[in-house]
Amino acid sequence: MIGIKADLIDLDLPEVYYSIQDYESSTARWCPGCGDHAILTAVQKLCREEQLPPEKTVFVSGIGCSSRFPHYMKTYGFHGLHGRAFPVAEGVKFRRPDLDVFVITGDGDCCSIGAGHWVHALRYNMKMVALLFDNSIYGLTKKQTSPTSPLGTSSNTHPRGSVLPPMNPIQTTLGFTNVSFVAQTADWQPAHMYETIKKAHQHPGFAFVRILQRCPIWMKDGFCADVGNRDMLALLDHEDGIEVTDEVRNSFPTIIKHDPADINNARFYAELEDQVAIGLFYQDKNAPRYDLYGTSNLDMTNDERLAGLNAHLDRFAI
Amino acid sequence: MDAVIGNGTEQDIMLEPVVLDEAIIEIVSDSGEGAQKCGQSLGAISARMGNGVWTVEIIPAEIQPPARSRAGASGIRVRIGSEKITNMGDHAQLVVALNEQVLYGRLEQKAYKPGTYLLIENKWANDPLEEIRTAYTEDVAKFREMGAAVYEIPMEEECLKVVRDARKGKNMWVLGMLCYIYDRDMNEARSQIRKIFKKKAEKIVTDNIGLLESGYNWARANMDLHFSIPSMATDEEMVVMNGNEAIALGAMAAGFDVCSMYPITPATSVSHGLAEMMESAGGKVHQAEDEIAAIGFAIGCSYAGKTALTVTSGPGIALKTEFIGLAVMAEIPLVIVDVQRGGPSTGLPTKVEQGDLLSVLYGAAGDAPKVIIAPSTIEECFQFVILARKLAESFRTPVFVLTDANLATGVQPFPRPKVSKDWFAPSIDQTPWTEGLSPYAWDPQTGLSKRPIPGQKGGMFTVTGLAHDEDSHVAYDPSINQRAAEARSRKLAALQQSLKPPKVFGAEEGDLLLVGWGSTRGAIEEAVKKARADGLSVSSLHLHFLSPMEPDLKKIMQRFQKVVTVELNYSDTVGRPLITYENRRYAQLATVLRAQTLIDIDCYSNVYGQPMSPIRIYNMVKRMFAQYQQQLKEQQS
Numbered sequence: 025m026i027g028i029k030a031d032l033i034d035l036d037l038p039e040v041y042y043s044i045q046d047y048e049s050s051t052a053r054w055c056p057g058c059g060d061h062a063i064l065t066a067v068q069k070l071c072r073e074e075q076l077p078p079e080k081t082v083f084v085s086g087i088g089c090s091s092r093f094p095h096y097m098k099t100y101g102f103h104g105l106h107g108r109a110f111p112v113a114e115g116v117k118f119r120r121p122d123l124d125v126f127v128i129t130g131d132g133d134c135c136s137i138g139a140g141h142w143v144h145a146l147r148y149n150m151k152m153v154a155l156l157f158d159n160s161i162y163g164l165t166k167k168q169t170s171p172t173s174p175l176g177t178s179s180n181t182h183p184r185g186s187v188l189p190p191m192n193p194i195q196t197t198l199g200f201t202n203v204s205f206v207a208q209t210a211d212w213q214p215a216h217m218y219e220t221i222k223k224a225h226q227h228p229g230f231a232f233v234r235i236l237q238r239c240p241i242w243m244k245d246g247f248c249a250d251v252g253n254r255d256m257l258a259l260l261d262h263e264d265g266i267e268v269t270d271e272v273r274n275s276f277p278t279i280i281k282h283d284p285a286d287i288n289n290a291r292f293y294a295e296l297e298d299q300v301a302i303g304l305f306y307q308d309k310n311a312p313r314y315d316l317y318g319t320s321n322l323d324m325t326n327d328e329r330l331a332g333l334n335a336h337l338d339r340f341a342i
Numbered sequence: 343m344d345a346v347i348g349n350g351t352e353q354d355i356m357l358e359p360v361v362l363d364e365a366i367i368e369i370v371s372d373s374g375e376g377a378q379k380c381g382q383s384l385g386a387i388s389a390r391m392g393n394g395v396w397t398v399e400i401i402p403a404e405i406q407p408p409a410r411s412r413a414g415a416s417g418i419r420v421r422i423g424s425e426k427i428t429n430m431g432d433h434a435q436l437v438v439a440l441n442e443q444v445l446y447g448r449l450e451q452k453a454y455k456p457g458t459y460l461l462i463e464n465k466w467a468n469d470p471l472e473e474i475r476t477a478y479t480e481d482v483a484k485f486r487e488m489g490a491a492v493y494e495i496p497m498e499e500e501c502l503k504v505v506r507d508a509r510k511g512k513n514m515w516v517l518g519m520l521c522y523i524y525d526r527d528m529n530e531a532r533s534q535i536r537k538i539f540k541k542k543a544e545k546i547v548t549d550n551i552g553l554l555e556s557g558y559n560w561a562r563a564n565m566d567l568h569f570s571i572p573s574m575a576t577d578e579e580m581v582v583m584n585g586n587e588a589i590a591l592g593a594m595a596a597g598f599d600v601c602s603m604y605p606i607t608p609a610t611s612v613s614h615g616l617a618e619m620m621e622s623a624g625g626k627v628h629q630a631e632d633e634i635a636a637i638g639f640a641i642g643c644s645y646a647g648k649t650a651l652t653v654t655s656g657p658g659i660a661l662k663t664e665f666i667g668l669a670v671m672a673e674i675p676l677v678i679v680d681v682q683r684g685g686p687s688t689g690l691p692t693k694v695e696q697g698d699l700l701s702v703l704y705g706a707a708g709d710a711p712k713v714i715i716a717p718s719t720i721e722e723c724f725q726f727v728i729l730a731r732k733l734a735e736s737f738r739t740p741v742f743v744l745t746d747a748n749l750a751t752g753v754q755p756f757p758r759p760k761v762s763k764d765w766f767a768p769s770i771d772q773t774p775w776t777e778g779l780s781p782y783a784w785d786p787q788t789g790l791s792k793r794p795i796p797g798q799k800g801g802m803f804t805v806t807g808l809a810h811d812e813d814s815h816v817a818y819d820p821s822i823n824q825r826a827a828e829a830r831s832r833k834l835a836a837l838q839q840s841l842k843p844p845k846v847f848g849a850e851e852g853d854l855l856l857v858g859w860g861s862t863r864g865a866i867e868e869a870v871k872k873a874r875a876d877g878l879s880v881s882s883l884h885l886h887f888l889s890p891m892e893p894d895l896k897k898i899m900q901r902f903q904k905v906v907t908v909e910l911n912y913s914d915t916v917g918r919p920l921i922t923y924e925n926r927r928y929a930q931l932a933t934v935l936r937a938q939t940l941i942d943i944d945c946y947s948n949v950y951g952q953p954m955s956p957i958r959i960y961n962m963v964k965r966m967f968a969q970y971q972q973q974l975k976e977q978q979s
């Protein structure tokens with residue numbers, strides 16, 4: 025890391041240039057081989073590439089292995105309550121359009137205890153990036169069934185195998201009113217993952233990304249086993265979709281042409297029979313945004329506030 | 343003295359008004375008949391005349407109850423006095439009822455006593471439906487039997503002489519009638535009508551003034567009731583509102599940027615007020631998907647440097663509890679207004695209770711010290727929200743403002759606050775953070791520390807609800823947790839240092855001290871005044887800070903033989919089946935005070951869902967003194 029990008033070497037050099045180190049905080053304490061490490065690397069790279077000022081960047085999380093994420097970023101962070109990252113993140117953004125907000129959540133955090141807030145976060149469509157670290161298990165609390173655990177998963181709460189079919193977070197999000205960005209990627213596809221998070225960050229609204237995440241401790245037979253299996257993933261490809269190099273594209277035996285404007289096909293590809301599709305399922309850049317409502321009268325001066333207050337007091341005068 | 347009602351053609355009976363210190367008047371009707379507007383107007387006219395006023399709405403349980411139903415009573419109580427009025431008082435002196443059925447609910451609530459004047463619309467006597475005619479005749483007879491002084495009044499008939507549809511406008515005719523009975527200033531009354539119908543066509547204004555004058559003249563010609571309530575005219579600019587409106591205006595005056603809420607009775611109307619005020623005068627109301635999200639959102643705003651409050655009632659507090667713990671742990675300033683209602687569970691949604699003190703104080707997991715304050719008047723509802731914001735920021739903590747359904751709906755005039763920009767929250771500090779300063783650099787004396795706000799260069803840190811050290815790093819060493827808990831607790835002691843001991847109402851020492859908090863103050867002090875006039879040695883103390891408590895409480899209490907809290911929450915009564923001095927469960931403030939002072943404090947409390955009335959307290963005091971004398975006698979013999 026030399027700290028300077030080649031194309032920046034001209035007379036307009038910005039005053040500060042942030043390198044990867046500027047986004048690194050304490051050493052991550054996830055298990056060796058945990059997919060979360062790769063996601064952290066991708067996000068730090070995004071921060072550097074986009075030169076996000078650390079003081080204007082806020083990572084909000086819930087509780088879980090994945091939700092430790094903000095501690096490992098040298099930005100502002102909010103490691104809050106299990107399942108409640110979305111309301112906090114919405115509050116942060118509501119009257120602070122200058123802040124760049126990311127939500128980090130796990131499959132238990134988002135799809136179980138936080139499901140109510142998840143529905144509404146999609147509908148509010150406030151500009152922020154939400155990354156669902158989906159290892160299809162409760163990691164931190166040691167292997168309980170999660171809503172996304174595959175049918176038959178043997179866990180500490182269902183030792184004889186889970187009895188319900190898993191929730192499909194992509195299908196679920198695609199069913200919510202006012203959803204505006206739904207993508208899927210996998211932690212073991214670093215190039216694709218990076219481009220997906222980047223696309224999410226550019227989206228003018230609420231960008232939901234489900235990241236298939238390996239947990240070698242509790243789910244050895246899950247995604248960890250899939251890594252070597254090239255046929256497991258199908259690539260959604262489109263000029264409006266996630267940008268991939270030919271090299272990456274050619275590594276996928278199955279490539280599906282899918283226009284992210286087409287929500288019906290998106291729903292179809294969300295539930296392929298034997299494969300999992302990664303890429304951009306759906307994007308609508310014009311969906312109404314609650315954060316724009318939130319900031320509509322932000323520029324009011326104290327004089328205007330005082331005059332307004334006095335006018336309201338007049339209504340109660342006798 | 344059931345009056346024979348004249349037909350208005352006789353000579354006016356010019357009575358000299360009987361001078362009263364105060365009067366309690368109720369107007370009850372089916373909902374939608376304008377009783378509340380009538381009462382509010384009577385209150386506003388009286389306040390402009392310089393009288394003390396308290397009004398409170400009588401709200402039916404359903405949105406659209408059937409007409410002429412007993413549970414459907416909708417209306418208003420207006421208490422007018424020569425001096426400041428602080429509560430809704432005891433029995434009504436006079437009631438105007440637009441039908442006889444709606445009186446039953448109020449009779450059950452013991453709002454009236456023998457001798458109360460009941461002024462009832464008499465058109466039901468000639469109703470086309472026989473069952474209505476019978477009900478009317480029988481019930482009116484029953485009211486007379488019960489000792490009420492019933493007046494059957496041709497309201498509809500008289501209104502029809504002025505307008506074509508009496509349903510609209512009968513309330514203004516009643517207002518006119520009451521203006522005569524209580525000797526109100528008719529010029530003020532006319533200008534009140536102009537104010538109400540400001541946005542309406544001139545014809546509507548003149549029709550309503552016509553009704554007002556017709557009511558007045560009819561009463562003058564036909565009624566033998568005529569009172570006056572002297573007042574001290576004041577030049578001071580006044581405002582009149584209920585407690586929830588006062589909280590909303592207080593939030594505006596404090597410069598709150600966000601009110602994040604989820605609807606719940608009786609708190610919701612705070613946000614109704616704020617929704618429009620914030621749009622036009624700064625800030626935003628966020629209606630969240632539930633109470634958990636509402637407080638989480640407010641915490642997010644506050645963490646990002648924007649002042650936020652959340653407004654709720656008991657069931658909402660239960661849901662918010664986990665986030666309250668986080669705000670304590672992470673030291674995030676936040677104001678939580680709890681407009682208390684009857685509990686537990688959904689309880690009595692529209693009725694008053696002071697039932698949340700203990701859950702707010704101790705509800706969260708672990709030790710979660712926070713500030714709790716309780717306004718006792720409408721004006722204090724306004725002031726305490728401003729105070730709460732300052733405390734939240736200075737002490738980096740959640741602050742609870744506990745009000746209740748009684749304050750929420752009680753309407754009282756008070757001097758117009760001279761609002762100033764200095765009261766607004768300061769703008770967000772976005773200057774670079776002091777290098778090397780930790781986000782929780784707890785001062786060893788006070789526990790206080792300064793917080794970095796997103797946007798401040800060099801201040802980056804991660805808030806966490808996990809036990810953490812000064813740098814907000816997750817604490818793996820348990821001694822850090824002990825130290826951090828001490829710092830958070832120390833803040834309350836630091837705040838207490840800046841508080842003054844509360845003032846005793848009545849003598850500084852004596853036989854009996856009543857201790858109250860929140861909305862009961864007016865009733866308690868009125869009862870104390872009355873008992874003192876009887877020569878009883880009783881005083882009262884009203885607490886505004888419940889956490890930390892005001893200093894010197896023990897010293898003050900030790901100057902009295904007996905201390906009794908007066909509260910609107912449940913406590914066991916010794917002598918009831920199985921209840922003894924040992925297993926008795928005390929009222930909430932009593933529980934806390936007993937633990938803190940080790941004084942054997944007694945309590946008087948109930949959960950009828952009614953505001954504490956002066957007469958109940960007065961009777962309790964009388965009983966206590968009688969018991970005490972009895973004991974003395976027994977000891978002597």
Ligand SMILES: Cc1ncc(C[n+]2csc(CCOP(=O)(O)OP(=O)(O)O)c2C)c(N)n1
Pocket residue numbers: 087088089090091106129130131132133134157159161162163164165170
């Ligand atoms: C209110 C509450 N309930 C339960 C917990 C315990 N808990 C912590 S993390 C967790 C599940 C985490 O699973 P997931 O969200 O999938 O995150 P992962 O650890 O797999 O990244 C649970 C149940 C808690 N912290 N708070």
Ligand code: SF4
Pocket residue numbers: 053054055057058059060089090159163164238239240241242
């Ligand atoms: S338990 Fe699983 S999810 Fe948690 S840190 Fe270890 S590998 Fe990662």
Ligand SMILES: [Mg+2]
Pocket residue numbers: 088130131132157158159160161162163170
């Ligand atoms: Mg998980």
